[in-house]
Amino acid sequence: MTESGTTDGVKEIRVALPYHLRILAKIEDAEVRLEVQAPVTVRRVLDALEARYPMLGGTIREHGTGQRRAFMRFFACEEDWSHQPLDAELPEAVAEGREPLLILGAIAGG
Amino acid sequence: MSCVRVLVGTRKGAFLLNSDGMRKNWAVSGPFFAGWEIYHLKGSTVDPNRLYASQSSSWSGQVVERSDDGGATWAAVGNKFAYAGVPGTHQWYDGTPHPWEFKRVWHLEPSLSDADTVYAGVEDAALFKSADGGATWEELKGLREHGTGPQWQPGAGGMCLHTVILDPSNAERMYIAISAAGAFRTDDAGKTWKPINKGLVSQYIPDPTAEVGHCVHHIAMHKERPGVLFMQKHWDVMRSDDAGESWHEVSGNLPTDFGFVIDVHAHEPETVFVVPIKSDAEHFVPDGKLRVFRSRTGGNEWEALEKGLPQKDCYVNVLRDAMAVDQLDKCGVYFGTSGGQVYASADAGDSWTPIVRDLPGVLSVEVQTLK
Numbered sequence: 001m002t003e004s005g006t007t008d009g010v011k012e013i014r015v016a017l018p019y020h021l022r023i024l025a026k027i028e029d030a031e032v033r034l035e036v037q038a039p040v041t042v043r044r045v046l047d048a049l050e051a052r053y054p055m056l057g058g059t060i061r062e063h064g065t066g067q068r069r070a071f072m073r074f075f076a077c078e079e080d081w082s083h084q085p086l087d088a089e090l091p092e093a094v095a096e097g098r099e100p101l102l103i104l105g106a107i108a109g110g
Numbered sequence: 111m112s113c114v115r116v117l118v119g120t121r122k123g124a125f126l127l128n129s130d131g132m133r134k135n136w137a138v139s140g141p142f143f144a145g146w147e148i149y150h151l152k153g154s155t156v157d158p159n160r161l162y163a164s165q166s167s168s169w170s171g172q173v174v175e176r177s178d179d180g181g182a183t184w185a186a187v188g189n190k191f192a193y194a195g196v197p198g199t200h201q202w203y204d205g206t207p208h209p210w211e212f213k214r215v216w217h218l219e220p221s222l223s224d225a226d227t228v229y230a231g232v233e234d235a236a237l238f239k240s241a242d243g244g245a246t247w248e249e250l251k252g253l254r255e256h257g258t259g260p261q262w263q264p265g266a267g268g269m270c271l272h273t274v275i276l277d278p279s280n281a282e283r284m285y286i287a288i289s290a291a292g293a294f295r296t297d298d299a300g301k302t303w304k305p306i307n308k309g310l311v312s313q314y315i316p317d318p319t320a321e322v323g324h325c326v327h328h329i330a331m332h333k334e335r336p337g338v339l340f341m342q343k344h345w346d347v348m349r350s351d352d353a354g355e356s357w358h359e360v361s362g363n364l365p366t367d368f369g370f371v372i373d374v375h376a377h378e379p380e381t382v383f384v385v386p387i388k389s390d391a392e393h394f395v396p397d398g399k400l401r402v403f404r405s406r407t408g409g410n411e412w413e414a415l416e417k418g419l420p421q422k423d424c425y426v427n428v429l430r431d432a433m434a435v436d437q438l439d440k441c442g443v444y445f446g447t448s449g450g451q452v453y454a455s456a457d458a459g460d461s462w463t464p465i466v467r468d469l470p471g472v473l474s475v476e477v478q479t480l481k
Contacts, residue, residue, distance in 0.1 A: 019145075020146065023144075024186060055173070055186035057189065058171050058172065058173075059171055060170070063191075064192060069171055071168055071169040072169060108168070108169075
């Protein structure tokens with residue numbers, strides 16, 4: 001274990017999910033904490049998220065292609081990561097658990 | 111004493127309406143899956159406590175929920191609907207080829223013999239089957255690949271497989287309908303399919319009598335007369351007496367033969383219900399009057415049923431899966447509207463009362479008659 005409470009190479013990160021997906025996954029807290037192997041990327045976060053909550057499979061990214069669903073957005077450290085490659089390394093503050101990865105439903109539909 | 115459970119899918123969640131056999135006092139529970147579109151939910155006849163629900167949203171896609179306790183609790187099951195092989199193309203609205211893309215489940219039809227087996231009609235049109243209570247889904251690819259698929263085209267609501275009818279006398283036979291492709295039948299449990307659209311005439315397509323391309327809105331069958339089918343097409347109410355081999359029009363004296371729902375009385379195979387809608391340009395009931403029309407002659411001769419229904423300033427629609435009948439001695443009929451009302455009749459349509467008036471827009475209504 002390191003001083004930050006993680007085993008070597010494994011990061012404990014925070015993820016904030018949209019309301020409907022928290023209900024679907026029966027998550028009562030505002031955020032979930034996940035252990036993710038470094039380097040921390042959106043793909044690895046989603047892999048860990050879906051492993052713990054299988055009912056979220058297909059709701060954030062498409063089955064098959066693995067692409068982000070059109071109206072789902074990713075934000076990290078006040079930056080829009082929705083159009084970044086899924087394998088891009090997330091900011092250190094997210095990887096160290098100081099900031100959450102925000103997964104949001106786009107404001108759409110009027 | 112028997113009781114009745116009405117399963118209502120709406121644009122913002124699902125609701126369960128329960129009553130005893132008198133069907134006068136109703137307990138409303140829900141919303142379940144609040145905020146999600148519930149295109150359809152239906153119970154198994156083998157195990158009435160087994161319910162399946164199609165839950166979807168533009169944001170998070172498709173989820174399938176299952177209850178094993180009559181709707182008290184639910185759990186998400188499998189939602190991976192992968193077309194078999196390379197799905198190819200169908201026609202887009204402008205006639206150009208467009209790749210098949212899964213969008214949502216429109217209809218869930220539990221097997222008549224096994225509570226763990228359920229069929230899903232989906233958009234873009236295909237039929238899937240689960241034999242493990244919804245955990246995994248496999249496409250019955252013989253439908254999409256039988257040959258006419260590249261000619262199918264979406265209707266205004268998308269290219270949806272919205273009707274699945276299982277023949278209670280023949281486990282190998284099933285019927286499905288697609289907007290806008292038409293009706294299809296399998297006689298080998300889904301391996302092979304054939305279009306069954308002879309007799310349909312659709313003036314709005316290039317060849318009005320084409321083998322496929324018809325916008326079939328819904329089909330209904332009486333369980334004791336499985337070879338007799340009633341169809342509400344985009345325009346026209348149709349009937350087949352030979353398992354869909356041929357159809358003839360039975361619109362008769364209806365004020366308009368456009369509509370979505372059609373259903374058959376539980377005990378009278380020649381008694382049919384429809385709700386005429388003004389037109390494909392104006393999706394509401396004619397003249398501001400909500401009227402169910404009933405034929406006791408298997409079509410052609412229709413009577414307006416309006417007792418208890420609003421007859422002034424009413425402009426709602428009734429969608430294709432939003433009518434159902436119960437199995438009690440005096441057949442109950444139920445339907446839901448785009449305005450969020452669910453109406454019930456405990457006397458085969460002679461009179462109606464609203465069970466609830468202010469739900470979100472109703473997408474589907476199913477009924478379970480429970481012992």
